[in-house]
């Protein structure tokens with residue numbers, strides 16, 4: 001039995017939760033211990049967490065009782081959903097609500113809820129600048145997260161809403177990195193015009209969340225927005241050019257073109273980038289780089305992230 005304060009980490013086998021677990025492990029003398037929630041306690045990633053010192057427990061966000069059991073006795077809970085596994089905002093809302101209910105039931109002293117904006121506050125469904133998707137959303141993978149902030153608040157869960165940013169790791173894993181065009185040149189395609197895209201190394205999300213935990217009650221009831229850097233498409237293309245040693249140009253396309261690319265979620269992402277472009281000042285302001293560095297002094301810049309990850313970016 002640990003004398004440390006338990007942090008129940010949802011998504012500990014994934015990018016966000018995993019990065020928080022690693023931040024806790026690194027601080028061996030720190031006051032926190034990891035309880036990793038997973039549906040698959042025997043998976044390689046779960047076993048790796050166990051070897052690193054985590055208590056690994058079975059929980060499924062579809063099953064609120066399992067989440068209540070997993071949160072019992074925890075000081076804090078890191079709450080994240082995985083929209084891209086099921087493409088359903090309603091299911092994502094249920095998952096978030098189940099974590100809020102479990103956090104309330106367990107009496108956790110601090111929930112960090114990894115959320116995003118409900119874009120409908122800025123682009124109501126009647127606004128035709130972008131299509132309404134799935135009947136009642138503008139950016140489905142944002143909107144339900146933002147809507148779920150209210151559930152944590154209504155239940156009175158002491159919560160920090162953590163507004164994350166575009167992971168630069170998407171250039172490695174999500175197929176959005178530079179691609180060769182018909183002219184043979186590498187191009188970074190984004191529907192952002194000259195607007196700045198707040199980005200972050202996924203590993204820094206957990207480090208920032210750890211910084212929030214360390215600062216105690218300071219951010220309870222508040223929203224903490226994080227980013228490693230705010231860069232235009234042209235600035236990112238220039239950084240790619242330098243890191244890869246071959247020219248990468250910025251290919252700014254209109255959002256409607258991006259929406260028509262046809263890969264799963266292209267319409268959702270087209271609307272997302274348009275939202276970030278059209279409300280750029282507000283969107284960037286909500287994610288201060290200086291604030292993020294105050295939580296996590298080793299926060300990576302895009303150049304530093306590229307130096308570490310450029311070899312893994314699939315270039316085709």
Ligand SMILES: NC(=O)c1ccc[n+]([C@@H]2O[C@H](COP(=O)([O-])OP(=O)(O)OC[C@H]3O[C@@H](n4cnc5c(N)ncnc54)[C@H](OP(=O)(O)O)[C@@H]3O)[C@@H](O)[C@H]2O)c1
Nearest residue numbers: 011012013014015016038039060061081082083165166167
């Ligand atoms: N990519 C980006 O740029 C970006 C930026 C901001 C926010 N986001 C958001 O980040 C979220 C995904 O986070 P991530 O990147 O950390 O995910 P990830 O690396 O794909 O990992 C998903 C994690 O969620 C857990 N999980 C999924 N469904 C679960 C369920 N029903 N019950 C319990 N655990 C479940 C998985 O655990 P097991 O499989 O072990 O059970 C796994 O640990 C998405 O909602 C996305 O919208 C992404």
